Amino acid sequence: MENLSWIQKHDEIFFKNSFSKEDIVYLLSLEGQEEIEFLRQRAYDIATKESGEKVSLRGIIEFSNICSRNCCYCGIRKDAKSVKRYLLSREEIIEIAQKAAVSGYGSVVLQSGERNDEEFIKYVIDVVKGIKDRTKSEKLPEGLGITLSVGEQTEKTYKKFYDAGAHRYLLRIETSDKKFFSKIHPPDQKYDNRLNCLRMLKKIGYQVGTGVMIGIPGQTIDQLASDVLFFRDIDADMIGMGPYIVSQSSLMSSKGMMEKKSLLLLSLKMISATRVVLKDVNIASTTALEAISEDGREKGILFGANVVMPNLSPVDVKSDYLLYEGKPGMEEGSDEYNTDLIQRIRLSGREILFDDWGDSKHFKRRKCLNII
Numbered sequence: 001m002e003n004l005s006w007i008q009k010h011d012e013i014f015f016k017n018s019f020s021k022e023d024i025v026y027l028l029s030l031e032g033q034e035e036i037e038f039l040r041q042r043a044y045d046i047a048t049k050e051s052g053e054k055v056s057l058r059g060i061i062e063f064s065n066i067c068s069r070n071c072c073y074c075g076i077r078k079d080a081k082s083v084k085r086y087l088l089s090r091e092e093i094i095e096i097a098q099k100a101a102v103s104g105y106g107s108v109v110l111q112s113g114e115r116n117d118e119e120f121i122k123y124v125i126d127v128v129k130g131i132k133d134r135t136k137s138e139k140l141p142e143g144l145g146i147t148l149s150v151g152e153q154t155e156k157t158y159k160k161f162y163d164a165g166a167h168r169y170l171l172r173i174e175t176s177d178k179k180f181f182s183k184i185h186p187p188d189q190k191y192d193n194r195l196n197c198l199r200m201l202k203k204i205g206y207q208v209g210t211g212v213m214i215g216i217p218g219q220t221i222d223q224l225a226s227d228v229l230f231f232r233d234i235d236a237d238m239i240g241m242g243p244y245i246v247s248q249s250s251l252m253s254s255k256g257m258m259e260k261k262s263l264l265l266l267s268l269k270m271i272s273a274t275r276v277v278l279k280d281v282n283i284a285s286t287t288a289l290e291a292i293s294e295d296g297r298e299k300g301i302l303f304g305a306n307v308v309m310p311n312l313s314p315v316d317v318k319s320d321y322l323l324y325e326g327k328p329g330m331e332e333g334s335d336e337y338n339t340d341l342i343q344r345i346r347l348s349g350r351e352i353l354f355d356d357w358g359d360s361k362h363f364k365r366r367k368c369l370n371i372i
């Protein structure tokens with residue numbers, strides 16, 4: 001009888017179309033193995049129904065660790081003096097992208113620290129144009145799909161990047177709680193500005209991705225539930241969330257981090273809850289999951305994610321892009337474009353979507369409805 005009542009409650013919540021904050025708190029608070037499995041299965045079923053059986057690939061190229069910001073949680077923030085700074089040349093980046101395209105990747109993410117100077121903006125535009133020009137093929141008539149992740153910029157700059165050929169942009173809000181945002185960022189970084197950037201990106205026509213860190217010291221389940229509602233309310237197309245992992249060069253190093261097993265479980269529940277609530281968005285199974293569990297990225301897929309982002313940065317600079325401790329995949333890219341990771345995803349029961357941009361179904365629907 002008791003068993004029947006929780007199944008009924010689950011059915012009531014899991015099969016809803018509209019979720020309250022209390023519903024999401026309930027999902028994130030599930031603890032029993034059977035209940036978590038129920039959540040995972042529901043999220044997995046929605047992911048495969050909405051986004052297809054195949055997992056999309058985004059080759060991530062961390063092209064520079066030079067940053068003008070000082071986010072308190074970040075290992076490569078401007079004032080982290082021990083970090084060796086680098087900037088890959090335009091040609092190096094294009095060559096990596098060309099090899100990725102030949103290896104079956106349909107899309108890359110260009111990520112760096114944040115800079116707003118003209119030289120950097122011009123350089124990013126040149127790189128995007130170069131990749132577009134030199135990765136066209138029969139399989140990719142418009143070249144590789146490009147996601148940019150280079151932080152807060154002006155609307156004019158976002159438009160220039162878009163016109164150059166970038167069509168997706170990832171800008172994480174990190175936490176949707178305004179007060180908490182100000183605790184983990186220095187005073188010159190404003191929540192409202194980041195929110196405004198997300199709105200500008202949408203207005204321009206990008207597929208817009210955002211996300212949060214999970215398990216930040218002082219963060220509550222209530223805040224995480226609000227984060228899921230934030231994703232829904234800003235009508236995000238893509239979500240990239242990761243566990244908060246401490247970095248010794250960050251300003252928050254003394255606060256420590258959650259115990260890994262609990263952090264992994266909470267992160268996986270966030271993926272599932274986001275899938276159950278938002279349904280047709282792209283959700284990445286991020287590298288940080290693998291930093292706390294060897295098969296973290298495969299687990300992310302099993303809990304409702306549909307995108308993996310193998311690191312294609314050159315091996316000699318990977319260790320200089322350490323946002324947090326224990327970042328995995330330092331050897332990724334040396335193994336014929338991550339055949340090992342691809343194999344592991346296959347073993348977990350999913351095929352890979354090759355030679356395709358893997359755009360967000362949510363975005364395609366918005367486009368069809370002419371609300372873009």
Ligand code: SF4
Pocket residue numbers: 067068069070071074075076077078112113114151
């Ligand atoms: S999180 Fe991004 S913007 Fe903030 S300090 Fe790190 S690299 Fe710079």
